Amino acid sequence: MDFNRFFADKLAGLVEAGNYRVFADLERKAGAFPKALRHREDGTTHEVTVWCSNDYLGMGQHASVTAAMHEAIDKCGTGAGGTRNISGTNHYHVKLENELADLHGKEDALIFTSGYVSNWAALGTLLTKIPNIICYTDALNHASMIEGIRHSRCEKRIFRHNDVAHLEELMAQDDPNAPKLVAFESVYSMDGDIAPIEDICDVADKFGALKYIDEVHAVGMYGPRGGGVAEREGIMHRLDVIEGTLGKAFGVMGGYITGSKNLIDFVRSFASGFIFSTALPPAVAAGATASIKHLKESRVEREAQKRNVAAVRAAFDKRGIPHMPNPSHIVPVMVGDASKCKWISDILLERHGIYVQPINYPTVPVGTERLRITPTPAHSPEDIAHLVSSLSELWSQCALARQVA
Numbered sequence: 001m002d003f004n005r006f007f008a009d010k011l012a013g014l015v016e017a018g019n020y021r022v023f024a025d026l027e028r029k030a031g032a033f034p035k036a037l038r039h040r041e042d043g044t045t046h047e048v049t050v051w052c053s054n055d056y057l058g059m060g061q062h063a064s065v066t067a068a069m070h071e072a073i074d075k076c077g078t079g080a081g082g083t084r085n086i087s088g089t090n091h092y093h094v095k096l097e098n099e100l101a102d103l104h105g106k107e108d109a110l111i112f113t114s115g116y117v118s119n120w121a122a123l124g125t126l127l128t129k130i131p132n133i134i135c136y137t138d139a140l141n142h143a144s145m146i147e148g149i150r151h152s153r154c155e156k157r158i159f160r161h162n163d164v165a166h167l168e169e170l171m172a173q174d175d176p177n178a179p180k181l182v183a184f185e186s187v188y189s190m191d192g193d194i195a196p197i198e199d200i201c202d203v204a205d206k207f208g209a210l211k212y213i214d215e216v217h218a219v220g221m222y223g224p225r226g227g228g229v230a231e232r233e234g235i236m237h238r239l240d241v242i243e244g245t246l247g248k249a250f251g252v253m254g255g256y257i258t259g260s261k262n263l264i265d266f267v268r269s270f271a272s273g274f275i276f277s278t279a280l281p282p283a284v285a286a287g288a289t290a291s292i293k294h295l296k297e298s299r300v301e302r303e304a305q306k307r308n309v310a311a312v313r314a315a316f317d318k319r320g321i322p323h324m325p326n327p328s329h330i331v332p333v334m335v336g337d338a339s340k341c342k343w344i345s346d347i348l349l350e351r352h353g354i355y356v357q358p359i360n361y362p363t364v365p366v367g368t369e370r371l372r373i374t375p376t377p378a379h380s381p382e383d384i385a386h387l388v389s390s391l392s393e394l395w396s397q398c399a400l401a402r403q404v405a
Contacts, residue, residue, distance in 0.1 A: 059251030118255030121273030123148030192330030220249025320402030
């Protein structure tokens with residue numbers, strides 16, 4: 001077999017369909033978030049405004065976070081030096097896990113190298129090790145959750161997205177004595193919609209199921225202390241596992257789960273994705289701890305972010321630029337064509353100094369291609385005006401339909 005030809009043909013198919021992914025070579029500008037320096041292939045650079053960052057609140061450049069990371073490097077050096085069970089557990093890891101347990105009102109927490117790994121390892125371990133368990137998973141769950149469930153090879157049922165009645169129907173059909181786990185997210189990152197958490201908990205409790213929620217796009221963003229949507233709604237105590245990330249609103253990197261001491265210890269003791277992975281650098285743990293502590297006390301960032309989301313949506317409405325309505329901080333601008341979506345993104349970057357990544361298949365279904373815009377507290381009124389006028393101009397050039405108010 002000509003392997004290189006096979007690879008080339010598959011890549012050419014992506015290019016032809018408009019789904020080939022090109023990475024923007026960016027250098028974030030410390031102290032000037034959300035500005036970045038873009039490096040072109042010809043060696044030149046230009047400043048861009050980032051409109052699609054998951055650093056939702058700009059905490060990746062917050063003074064308390066960077067100071068904590070500098071201090072940890074000065075004290076401990078860079079890497080952790082090993083896996084958590086072989087010399088890699090640093091005091092900064094312990095402090096971070098205590099902070100996370102407190103954030104979610106749980107007995108314990110466990111950190112991982114990413115949110116992807118925390119979902120894959122936690123779900124994979126729970127569903128592999130609990131005999132005869134059945135998993136009920138939302139149809140739009142993240143790839144990391146899907147991989148963890150698939151890895152376990154357990155019995156699974158897929159319920160229609162946020163459809164509580166369908167979940168109950170599926171659970172009622174199964175053996176009432178079989179152990180069960182319901183896995184879902186709070187904020188879904190592509191559409192920005194929010195799950196009916198309390199209703200899902202009601203159904204899961206009816207059948208004695210474990211409740212596993214992914215709050216990666218919600219932690220730091222919702223609730224009086226940034227504990228997520230479940231905290232905002234006063235129902236964190238009803239969730240058995242709350243999973244989150246340190247790489248979005250908290251501005252650093254890593255993932256985690258929180259829950260009872262026994263559940264966390266169980267995953268710690270059996271999850272290969274935890275046992276055999278080198279621990280997060282102490283400086284990263286220190287930065288995450290500082291970010292969480294700050295957002296537990298400060299609502300300034302969340303309130304400013306909400307105002308900018310509303311301002312962006314209102315400006316889009318005035319120009320008739322279609323955006324998917326939802327109650328979250330994510331603003332999906334609907335293009336509906338892969339090639340046009342990528343073209344708009346390319347022109348925004350090259351000519352207008354605006355970086356927003358096109359979201360195409362397989363991340364979203366064909367025909368729902370979009371620009372996923374995430375306003376931050378640091379975007380200025382001038383940034384918003386420039387984004388909207390530039391996008392409106394390209395909307396006309398592509399002859400795309402306007403949204404009637």
